[in-house]
Amino acid sequence: xxxxxxxxxxxxxxxxxxxxxxxxxxxxxxxxxxxxxxxxxxxxxxxxxxxxxxxxxxxxxxxxxxxxxxxxxxxxxxxxxxxxxxxxxxxxxxxxxxxxxxxxxxxxxxxxxxxxxxxxxxxxxxxxxxxxxxxxxxxxxxxxxxxxxxxxxxxxxxxxxxxxxxxxxxxxxxxxxxxxxxxxxxxxxxxxxxxxxxxxxxxxxxxxxxxxxxxxxxxxxxxxxxxxxxxxxxxxxxxxxxxxxxxxxxxxxxxxxxxxxxxxxxxxxxxxxxxxxxxxxxxxxxxxxxxxxxxxxxxxxxxxxxxxxxxxxxxxxxxxxxxxxxxxxxxxxxxxxxxxxxxxxxxxxxxxxxxxxxxxxxxxxxxxxxxxxxxxxxxxxxxxxxxxxxxxxxxxxxxxxxxxxxxxxxxxxxxxxxxxxxx
DNA sequence: TCTGGGGTCCTAGGACCC
DNA sequence: TCTGGGGTCCTAGGACCC
Numbered sequence: 001x002x003x004x005x006x007x008x009x010x011x012x013x014x015x016x017x018x019x020x021x022x023x024x025x026x027x028x029x030x031x032x033x034x035x036x037x038x039x040x041x042x043x044x045x046x047x048x049x050x051x052x053x054x055x056x057x058x059x060x061x062x063x064x065x066x067x068x069x070x071x072x073x074x075x076x077x078x079x080x081x082x083x084x085x086x087x088x089x090x091x092x093x094x095x096x097x098x099x100x101x102x103x104x105x106x107x108x109x110x111x112x113x114x115x116x117x118x119x120x121x122x123x124x125x126x127x128x129x130x131x132x133x134x135x136x137x138x139x140x141x142x143x144x145x146x147x148x149x150x151x152x153x154x155x156x157x158x159x160x161x162x163x164x165x166x167x168x169x170x171x172x173x174x175x176x177x178x179x180x181x182x183x184x185x186x187x188x189x190x191x192x193x194x195x196x197x198x199x200x201x202x203x204x205x206x207x208x209x210x211x212x213x214x215x216x217x218x219x220x221x222x223x224x225x226x227x228x229x230x231x232x233x234x235x236x237x238x239x240x241x242x243x244x245x246x247x248x249x250x251x252x253x254x255x256x257x258x259x260x261x262x263x264x265x266x267x268x269x270x271x272x273x274x275x276x277x278x279x280x281x282x283x284x285x286x287x288x289x290x291x292x293x294x295x296x297x298x299x300x301x302x303x304x305x306x307x308x309x310x311x312x313x314x315x316x317x318x319x320x321x322x323x324x325x326x327x328x329x330x331x332x333x334x335x336x337x338x339x340x341x342x343x344x345x346x347x348x349x350x351x352x353x354x355x356x357x358x359x360x361x362x363x364x365x366x367x368x369x370x371x372x373x374x375x376x377x378x379x380x381x382x383x384x385x386x387x388x389x390x391x392x393x394x395x396x397x398x399x400x401x402x403x404x405x406x407x408x409x410x411x412x413x414x415x416x417x418x419x420x421x422x423x
Numbered sequence: 424t425c426t427g428g429g430g431t432c433c434t435a436g437g438a439c440c441c
Numbered sequence: 442t443c444t445g446g447g448g449t450c451c452t453a454g455g456a457c458c459c
Binding site: 010098100187 | 455456457458459
């Protein structure tokens with residue numbers, strides 16, 4: 001059996017830890033740039049506010065005093081997530097952290113008749129020690145554990161823990177689960193499933209295997225087996241990320257080439273720093289930018305360009321240099337840009353770099369790496385959001401300048417870099 | 424006025440090989 | 442005039458996740 005621990009309304013719950021007066025009230029947390037709703041309390045869900053609702057459409061409810069909105073505070077959420085995960089990790093032999101608010105627990109070591117009590121204790125411990133409410137679903141596979149945790153969250157009677165430990169319970173749960181609530185069925189697949197007459201998870205599991213294979217390929221097969229109780233979603237053991245992306249929407253649209261170039265440089269510098277943090281290097285640097293797709297009256301342009309480095313790199317100079325090279329090939333005058341970003345991919349461990357035969361300056365590379373090291377050391381004093389040392393190609397001031405966040409809570413537990421200041 | 428950010432995996436099709 | 446078959450690898454784009 002496997003257990004999925006899922007934090008309830010995670011970002012909202014984090015805000016409530018430091019604002020207990022908001023318990024029982026309608027609360028939402030907004031995306032970067034105060035763009036749209038990304039986390040909702042049960043009360044705001046009940047008001048009909050949907051995930052992804054643009055903030056400007058519900059601002060009047062805030063003004064009327066019926067809803068509290070927060071800008072996102074990722075340093076806070078990251079820190080509280082770490083605290084929750086460390087409690088879970090201490091409780092079981094093996095844990096897979098799946099996202100900021102979810103983890104799979106391998107509970108093989110626990111006697112079957114004690115699993116429920118074990119999980120309820122865990123729910124209570126996390127609530128008491130960190131202040132975050134969680135739900136736990138226990139089932140033979142990850143896909144089923146997801147469904148179980150959904151029931152744990154929805155029905156009060158479960159007291160936070162739903163056990164799917166018999167086949168009768170599994171079938172009952174599948175029957176009650178709409179197909180679009182199944183892990184792996186998204187926006188596109190859901191209407192297709194309906195058109196094939198599959199409206200619940202149970203319908204899907206009753207289709208023959210070759211039908212599933214023909215319609216959905218390997219993903220469908222995996223889903224089918226998991227729902228029927230055969231585990232086949234493996235753990236991703238890769239420590240290193242395969243791509244790293246830094247992108248932002250801007251508070252206002254940007255047309256000026258120089259201004260946009262500065263933003264792209266910042267994004268590239270942040271990617272380089274993230275690479276160094278996990279001792280990785282990248283061959284490919286991709287720059288992309290978007291005009292405002294909601295402004296149908298304006299010209300639209302969504303270009304991207306990828307620059308391949310001869311040798312994988314992670315120095316600020318090389319990554320920024322490549323990003324700017326890409327930028328210059330795609331930037332066009334006359335468009336108003338709303339968003340831009342940099343992705344680094346084709347990532348390899350820094351200590352396993354492949355050399356090239358000709359025309360490569362080893363000493364230059366060493367200087368660049370050394371310079372990045374010094375920049376990191378100096379910037380760790382100022383916080384990486386406001387680097388003391390930067391390339392001339394980068395902006396002055398704070399990385400978040402020009403990004404809207406009018407409703408941000410305090411950094412209650414950490415500094416800007418997520419360094420813990422309160423235990 | 425105002426609409427997020429960061430990932431992974433799969434697939435189809437083209438390029439290329441013998 | 443007539444122009445195969447089988448394979449691999451890479452890439453872009455789509456779909457999904459939180």
